Amino acid sequence: MSTKPRLFSGMQPSADSLQIGNYIGALLQWKEMQSTNDAIFCVVDLHALTVPQDPALLREQTRRTVAQYIAAGIDPERSILFIQSHVPAHPELAWILNTLTGFGEASRMTQFKDKAAKQGTDAASVGLFAYPTLMAADILLYDTNVVPVGDDQKQHIELTRDLANRFNSRFGTTFVVPEPVILKATARIYDLQNPEAKMSKSAASDSGVVWMLDEPSKTAKKIKAAVTDDDRVVRFDRAAKPGVSNLLTILSAFTSTPVADLEASFEGRGYGDLKSTVADAVVATFEPIRSRALELLADPAELDRILATNADRAEAIAQPKLDEVYDRIGLLPRR
Ligand code: TRP
Numbered sequence: 001m002s003t004k005p006r007l008f009s010g011m012q013p014s015a016d017s018l019q020i021g022n023y024i025g026a027l028l029q030w031k032e033m034q035s036t037n038d039a040i041f042c043v044v045d046l047h048a049l050t051v052p053q054d055p056a057l058l059r060e061q062t063r064r065t066v067a068q069y070i071a072a073g074i075d076p077e078r079s080i081l082f083i084q085s086h087v088p089a090h091p092e093l094a095w096i097l098n099t100l101t102g103f104g105e106a107s108r109m110t111q112f113k114d115k116a117a118k119q120g121t122d123a124a125s126v127g128l129f130a131y132p133t134l135m136a137a138d139i140l141l142y143d144t145n146v147v148p149v150g151d152d153q154k155q156h157i158e159l160t161r162d163l164a165n166r167f168n169s170r171f172g173t174t175f176v177v178p179e180p181v182i183l184k185a186t187a188r189i190y191d192l193q194n195p196e197a198k199m200s201k202s203a204a205s206d207s208g209v210v211w212m213l214d215e216p217s218k219t220a221k222k223i224k225a226a227v228t229d230d231d232r233v234v235r236f237d238r239a240a241k242p243g244v245s246n247l248l249t250i251l252s253a254f255t256s257t258p259v260a261d262l263e264a265s266f267e268g269r270g271y272g273d274l275k276s277t278v279a280d281a282v283v284a285t286f287e288p289i290r291s292r293a294l295e296l297l298a299d300p301a302e303l304d305r306i307l308a309t310n311a312d313r314a315e316a317i318a319q320p321k322l323d324e325v326y327d328r329i330g331l332l333p334r335r
Pocket of ligand 1: 008009010011012044047134135138139147148149150153
């Protein structure tokens with residue numbers, strides 16, 4: 001038995017390729033947390049179904065997501081990396097938690113309200129409404145201590161904690177009450193062409209978005225064409241110099257160098273220099289990740305084998321927890 005804290009986090013299989021923001025904002029930090037935690041990472045395909053998906057595309061993106069996480073350093077032997085739908089205990093516990101969640105309580109989730117407003121309340125599914133209880137099930141099945149997530153997921157972790165406490169006080173101590181670890185938001189990455197907006201896969205133009213699976217020459221080209229300003233000083237100033245500040249943030253993350261040190265080293269040097277340095281740093285990191293991911297994707301049988309083993313490892317933790325829940329709540333055992 002490991003004495004390290006149990007860590008659980010999840011990511012949706014929502015893009016063909018991850019971009020710089022996912023890398024710095026989540027993946028890189030998860031990768032580092034693997035050594036100090038007993039880590040479990042879940043590709044939450046059932047969560048992806050809460051908005052309409054194309055079946056073939058979903059399947060493809062799920063594989064691609066897994067391949068990129070492994071290629072970027074999530075170790076499927078030391079940690080567990082699995083697909084949510086491979087472990088039926090997740091939706092099963094989610095159902096139990098649904099019965100313990102107030103309608104009003106779920107209605108207050110801001111992410112649901114935002115997404116429902118975007119789709120129109122009639123188009124929003126019951127699945128979308130129940131998104132947070134499925135997420136709570138993900139976390140609670142594994143006696144999770146820490147949940148590294150973006151700031152936008154804080155309310156969902158609060159709900160998870162409430163549900164854990166509610167179940168424990170009603171039916172006896174069953175769940176560990178997890179703590180959120182909010183991922184460093186300092187590393188927020190903006191669109192290279194429109195540095196006022198977050199770098200996002202839904203950007204109007206692809207030229208401002210750097211994908212992990214882009215060809216290195218394409219990545220370098222995009223970075224060298226990044227929007228800057230008419231001034232010529234390499235200085236971090238989010239408000240006055242969003243483009244340059246964004247490049248500094250990226251360089252800082254990829255070289256583990258504080259922004260202030262970078263500013264000093266670029267004194268008297270121009271934007272051209274800055275852009276080539278950023279391009280080199282990003283390509284140096286992404287090129288090996290890209291080749292490894294493509295290699296994994298070229299061998300689907302091996303990827304499936306890894307996923308099957310990891311699903312077994314996850315299930316070996318989750319199923320006994322679900323059995324305990326069913327028993328405590330009064331469901332008759334099958335045998
Ligand atoms: N909702 C999370 C997100 O959008 C993804 C997620 C699903 C998750 N289940 C989880 C994150 C469990 C942490 C733990 O980022």
